[in-house]
Each structure stands twice: as structure tokens, then as C-alpha cells.
Amino acid sequence: MAALSGQRRLERRWGLLMAVPAILGFLIFTAGPMVASLGLSLTDWQVGGTPSFVGTGNYTALADDELFWKSLSATTYYTLGAVPLSLIVAFVVAMLLNQRVRGLPVWRTIFYLPTLVPAIANVVLWIWIFNPDFGLLNSLLRQGGLPTGMWIYDENLAVPSLIIMSTWAFGNTMVIFLAGLQGVPQHLYEAVSVDGGGPWHRFRHVTVPMMTPTIFYNLVVGVIGTFQVFNQAYVMTEGGPNNATLFYVYYLFRKAFRESEMGYASALAWVLFMIIMVVTFMMFRNARRWVYYEMAGGR
Amino acid sequence: MRSRGRILLYLALVAGAVPTLLPFVWLLRSALMQDAQMFIAPPQWIPDPFQWSNFTDALTAQPFGRYFFNTVVIAVISVIGTVLTCSIAAFSFSRLRWRGRNVVFAVLLSSVMLPYAVTLIPTFVMWQELGLLNTIAPLTVPSWFAGAGGGVLNVFLLRQFFLTIPFELDEAAYIDGASPWRVFWMVVMPLSKPAIVVVTIFTFIGTWNDFLGPLLYLNDEEKYTLSIGLASFQSIYITQWGYLMAASAAVIAPIIALFFFLQRYFIEGVTLTGIKN
Numbered sequence: 157m158a159a160l161s162g163q164r165r166l167e168r169r170w171g172l173l174m175a176v177p178a179i180l181g182f183l184i185f186t187a188g189p190m191v192a193s194l195g196l197s198l199t200d201w202q203v204g205g206t207p208s209f210v211g212t213g214n215y216t217a218l219a220d221d222e223l224f225w226k227s228l229s230a231t232t233y234y235t236l237g238a239v240p241l242s243l244i245v246a247f248v249v250a251m252l253l254n255q256r257v258r259g260l261p262v263w264r265t266i267f268y269l270p271t272l273v274p275a276i277a278n279v280v281l282w283i284w285i286f287n288p289d290f291g292l293l294n295s296l297l298r299q300g301g302l303p304t305g306m307w308i309y310d311e312n313l314a315v316p317s318l319i320i321m322s323t324w325a326f327g328n329t330m331v332i333f334l335a336g337l338q339g340v341p342q343h344l345y346e347a348v349s350v351d352g353g354g355p356w357h358r359f360r361h362v363t364v365p366m367m368t369p370t371i372f373y374n375l376v377v378g379v380i381g382t383f384q385v386f387n388q389a390y391v392m393t394e395g396g397p398n399n400a401t402l403f404y405v406y407y408l409f410r411k412a413f414r415e416s417e418m419g420y421a422s423a424l425a426w427v428l429f430m431i432i433m434v435v436t437f438m439m440f441r442n443a444r445r446w447v448y449y450e451m452a453g454g455r
Numbered sequence: 456m457r458s459r460g461r462i463l464l465y466l467a468l469v470a471g472a473v474p475t476l477l478p479f480v481w482l483l484r485s486a487l488m489q490d491a492q493m494f495i496a497p498p499q500w501i502p503d504p505f506q507w508s509n510f511t512d513a514l515t516a517q518p519f520g521r522y523f524f525n526t527v528v529i530a531v532i533s534v535i536g537t538v539l540t541c542s543i544a545a546f547s548f549s550r551l552r553w554r555g556r557n558v559v560f561a562v563l564l565s566s567v568m569l570p571y572a573v574t575l576i577p578t579f580v581m582w583q584e585l586g587l588l589n590t591i592a593p594l595t596v597p598s599w600f601a602g603a604g605g606g607v608l609n610v611f612l613l614r615q616f617f618l619t620i621p622f623e624l625d626e627a628a629y630i631d632g633a634s635p636w637r638v639f640w641m642v643v644m645p646l647s648k649p650a651i652v653v654v655t656i657f658t659f660i661g662t663w664n665d666f667l668g669p670l671l672y673l674n675d676e677e678k679y680t681l682s683i684g685l686a687s688f689q690s691i692y693i694t695q696w697g698y699l700m701a702a703s704a705a706v707i708a709p710i711i712a713l714f715f716f717l718q719r720y721f722i723e724g725v726t727l728t729g730i731k732n
Contacts, residue, residue: 163629164552170635171553178544178563178610181600185578186566192577252468265718266472269479272710274664276682277703280689281482284696292481295498324478328725335726384570387666391686405572412576413671425572432570 197422207419214423224424226399227407230315231383234403237319239378243371246326250333251363264331271327279391282321283308308393314400318388329374336370337363368447376439380432404428482707486510486700493696506697513688513698514705521677522684529594529669529680530662536599537606537658538651544601545613546639550625560614563607571605571667579671593672594665602658609654612724616650617643653724656717663710681706 197214201207218224249267257263273281285292286307294304307317344362353361389395389406396402408428412421480500485493486509487502514520547553548560582593597603601610620643628638644651669680679687685706692698714721 163626166629166635167551168553171547171551171556174543174547174551174635174639175553175556175559177540177599178547178601178607179559181540181597181603182563182566182607185597185600185603186569186574189574189577189581190569192580193573196576249468249471252464252471255464257464257468261718263468263472264722265714267475268714268721269711270475272660272714273707274682274710275666276664276685276689277706280685280699280703281478283689284485284700285478285481287696290494290496290498290696292477292498295496299497324475331722331725380568380570384572390666390670391689408572408575409667413579418576418580422576425570425576428570429573432568436568 193422193425196419197426199419201419203416203418210419214420215427217420218423218427223399223402223407227402227404230400230402231385231404233315234318234385234401235379235382237316238322238382239375241319242323242326242329243374243378245323246329246374247333247367247371249326250330250337253330253334254337264334267330268327270325273325275387276391278321278325279387283392286317308401309397311397311400314393314397318385318392318401321388322382322385329378332374333367333370336367340366365448369449372439372443372447376436379435379439383428383432383435482700482704485696486704488697490695490697509697509701510705513692513701516692516698517684517688518677519681519684519702519705522679522681525591525678526663526680526682529591530659532591532595533598533662534655534658536595537602537609538654540599540601541606541609541654542613542644542647542651543639544610545617546635546643548610549614549617550622550638550643551635564611567605567607567611575671582672588672589674589678590672591678594662594668598658606658609658612654613647613650616647620646649720649723652717652720656713656720657724659713660710 196207198209198211199207200210200213253260253263253267270278286309288294288304288306288309291307293307297304305313308314340363344366345358348358348362384405385403386405386409389401389403390409393401395406395410404424405428408421408424411417411424484500484502487505487507488499488509489502489504489506492499492503548556578593582588585592587593598606601607624642624646625638628642633641664682665680666682666686669683670686673679673683676687685702688702689699
């Protein structure tokens with residue numbers, strides 16, 4: 157007994173000590189900057205100048221900033237296209253791979269490979285694929301006698317082009333779906349079969365409900381990540397053509413590090429934070445209606 | 456009936472695999488082609504002749520060796536820092552009982568949801584004030600604070616893993632007079648290799664692929680990482696597709712090689728982060 161209470165004392169003393177790096181990291185690199193950026197967003201600070209307090213001036217200026225609205229709609233458009241599309245593709249492929257496919261590791265590797273391509277190499281590769289004259293896409297279309305496009309150089313096609321590009325790398329989502337599918341209890345499928353249900357019933361009444369938590373996880377992670385898209389706008393399109401791909405974080409980057417308007421850019425950052433909070437909150441609220449959580453034996 | 460279904464299944468898989476692999480084929484054939492052959496319609500798929508010099512020319516046109524070295528240095532420092540400090544924190548949050556532990560952990564975990572853009576500007580200003588712009592400090596130091604920011608996910612992952620190790624082992628060690636540090640280092644860590652490998656791989660890849668960080672903090676060309684090196688190469692050789700594809704292929708290759716060696720851990724790691732609820 158004495159040994160145990162000695163252990164408890166040791167745990168208490170060392171516990172906080174060993175958490176110190178993580179707590180400091182949180183204060184220095186997360187909480188501190190968060191508060192600071194809120195403070196900055198209430199000033200008109202430009203690099204090299206002295207900041208003065210402007211209250212909510214930056215936020216009201218945002219409402220009249222055409223480019224802000226443009227960036228918001230471009231990013232929303234991209235997110236609404238890219239997230240559902242890659243969820244569907246990843247789910248379908250995961251379903252196929254879950255059918256006791258022979259050579260599963262090989263197939264899985266094939267579909268996972270695009271995820272491994274470093275962001276910038278990916279961007280450079282796709283600039284070449286989208287090349288209107290000699291790129292892969294137009295070459296194939298031309299050979300098939302189909303109409304070609306200007307892709308990222310066409311105001312109306314630029315965002316859809318980037319959606320296609322992002323869907324190529326659906327590997328992470330697929331692997332998570334596959335793990336989820338493998339965790340669906342077999343006896344549920346058997347129960348449906350005993351009741352005379354076919355493949356559609358098994359899919360509709362077992363697979364889909366059992367997979368809703370995984371779908372929900374991929375949805376939330378996908379939306380939060382996709383909304384912060386940056387590299388494509390920076391390297392491929394520079395926000396163009398005609399601001400069609402002026403994605404939010406790219407606009408923020410330009411304001412902060414090209415035009416040195418740190419105060420204004422901080423306001424942009426906080427608005428982004430609020431948007432993501434609200435959207436996430438709404439997704440969680442909405443989840444109650446369609447996400448199935450097993451009640452029995454839950455933690 | 457059944458075999459027809461199987462055939463359809465494999466046909467569907469092939470139909471998915473072709474567009475997935477096509478960009479890689481396109482990348483490789485372009486990397487090995489002379490420019491003249493690339494501009495022939497309909498497109499040619501087999502380089503004739505194989506222009507291996509694209510690789511040597513592209514990789515010597517800019518100091519890619521230097522970029523490679525810089526990237527490895529940053530990646531190694533970040534990986535060591537992340538693995539060490541995240542494990543220590545995860546140990547405290549999973550196996551040591553102290554007051555306020557769960558609240559502190561919940562607060563730390565909440566930072567995963569925070570968009571990186573929110574902390575970007577003040578963090579940049581902080582490094583500027585410290586006079587550490589154009590050094591690797593902004594890119595490496597945060598990882599020594601439990602991978603600050605998004606790195607908290609690593610703490611979570613390690614903690615989940617630590618919780619599966621029997622607590623009797625700790626108690627036995629304490630009775631033998633061990634300190635918590637000793638329990639951490641001699642009992643828990645040696646049993647946690649799979650989780651450590653996963654964190655190592657994902658931190659390494661994250662650093663390898665990072666673009667915005669080096670773009671913001673590194674100005675001198677000699678300090679460039681592969682990511683910004685390739686971006687600057689792209690802006691110079693904008694129409695030299697053979698060079699661009701060769702350089703891209705060279706940047707992609709190490710990661711794919713790593714994947715083939717450590718495939719199991721990759722898949723496990725993705726699965727671990729996905730099945731957290």
C-alpha cells in the first residue's frame with residue numbers, strides 16, 4: 157500500500173512535468189497567436205508602420221470587398237465539388253476492394269499512390285496534364301474526337317479542373333472507408349440474407365447505416381481541409397483566370413505577405429475561423445439525423 | 456452467375472486503375488522524352504530515344520542536391536522532436552494520473568480544428584521579431600513542443616496506443632523503484648514501435664511536402680527545400696516539359712520508395728487516425 161501511494165505521488169509530480177512541452181507548445185504556437193491575430197484584426201497594421209486601433213473597421217471593410225466575396229464563393233464552389241466527389245469515388249472503390257478481391261495489397265497500392273505525390277510535384281504534373289496544346293487531357297480528347305478545353309486557363313473550367321485534380325488523390329479517404337467496411341459485423345449481413353434480402357438490401361440496410369460514422373468523419377475532415385486549399389492557386393493559377401480560383405487562403409496570403417496588410421489579413425483569418433466553426437457545428441448538429449452510433453456497449 | 460459478377464468486379468477495378476495510373480505514365484514518358492517527340496499528335500507513349508539526360512540536366516540546372524540535403528535536415532530534426540515530445544506528452548496523458556489531466560488534454564486536442572491561417576500571421580511576426588527569418592528555426596522548433604498545432608494529432612495517436620499496454624507493467628516497475636521517466640523509456644516506448652513508426656512516417660512526409668512553411672520562411676536559394684526548389688524551377692523552365700517532369704519524378708521517387716518499404720505502417724497509420732471515434 158505504501159508503494160502504491162508512492163506511485164501516485166510520483167505520477168502527480170511527473171505528470172504535469174511531462175505535459176509541459178505540449179502545454180507550452182499550445183500556448184506559444186496556438187493560443188498566443190490566436191489571441192494576437194484577433195488583436196491584430198482590430199488594427200490597420202501594415203508591415204513597417206505603427207498599428208492603430210480601428211475597431212471592427214476591417215470587418216466592415218470586408219463586407220464591401222468584392223475580392224473577399226469572390227474568394228469565398230470560389231472556395232465554396234471548390235469545396236462543394238471536391239469533397240462529395242472524392243467521398244463517392246473513394247467509397248465506391250473501397251466497396252469494390254472489400255469484395256474479397258484477389259491481390260488486395262496491389263490494388264490498394266495503385267489507388268493509394270497519387271496520395272503520396274508531394275503537393276508541388278503534383279501541381280507541376282497537373283499543369284502539364286492540363287496543357288491545352290500538348291497536355292494529356294486534350295491529347296486524349298482530341299484522339300477520341302471529343303471537344304477539348306482550356307482547363308485551368310478558362311474562367312469557367314478552372315475550378316472544375318482543380319476538382320478533377322483533387323479527386324485523383326482519394327487514397328487516404330479510401331483506406332479509411334476500407335477499414336470501416338472491414339469492421340462491419342458479418343452477422344448483420346447474414347441476418348439480412350436469412351430474411352431473404354438481396355445485395356441491395358444488404359447495402360442499404362447494413363453497409364450504409366454502419367458506415368455513417370466513417371462517412372461523417374471523412375466529410376468533416378474533407379471540408380475543413382479542402383476549404384483551406386492554397387498550393388494550386390499559388391503555383392498553378394495565381395488566383396486566375398479573372399479571379400476564378402482566388403481561393404480564400406491564397407487571398408489571405410496575398411493580403412498579408414504581398415500587400416503587407418497584416419491587420420486586414422488577420423480579419424480575413426478570423427472570418428475563416430468563424431466560417432469553419434459554424435460549418436463544423438452545423439455538420440455535427442445535422443449528424444444526429446443521419447449518423448448511426450451503436451448504443452450498446454458504447455464508451 | 457457468380458463468375459460473371461467477379462469478372463465485372465475486376466473490370467470495374469481496372470477501369471478505376473487506368474485513370475489513376477495514367478498521370479504517372481504520362482509523367483514518366485515525358486521525363487524521358489525529347490521535346491520534339493512530345494509535341495507530336497497523336498501523343499506518343501514510348502520515348503524514342505530515351506532521353507536520360509533530362510534527369511541529369513534538370514537536376515544540375517538548379518542545386519537539387521542541396522535542396523535534398525536541406526529537406527532531409529529539416530525532416531530529421533522535426534521527426535526526432537515530434538516523436539520524442541509527443542510520446543512524452545502522450546505518456547503523461549495516458550499513464551500518469553494528475554489533476555486536470557483530461558481537461559488539459561481536451562483543450563490541446565481542440566487545436567486540431569483550428570485553421571492554420573489563424574495563427575500564420577502572428578507566428579510569422581514572432582519569428583521576425585526574434586530575427587530568425589530565413590533560418591530553419593521556424594520550420595523545426597515547433598516540432599519540439601509536441602509538434603505544436605496540427606501535431607497534437609500525434610499525441611492523440613500515441614496516447615491511444617499507450618492505453619492498450621497493460622498497466623500492470625508500470626506497477627511492477629514502480630514497485631521495483633523505477634521513476635516515471637524510466638517506465639516511459641524502458642517499458643512503454645519499447646512496446647510502442649508500431650505507433651512510433653507511424654508518427655515518424657507521417658511527420659517525415661508532412662515535412663517533405665510542406666510548401667507554405669519554407670515559402671514563408673526561407674529566402675536564400677541555398678536554403679531552399681525540394682518543394683520550393685521545384686516551384687522556383689517550374690517558374691524558370693516553364694515550357695521545358697522534359698526537365699519539369701524529370702525534376703518532379705525525382706522529387707516523387709523517394710516518397711514512393713519509402714512507401715514500398717513501409718507499406719503496412721502507412722495503411723495502419725491512416726486507419727488509426729480515421730477510426731478515432
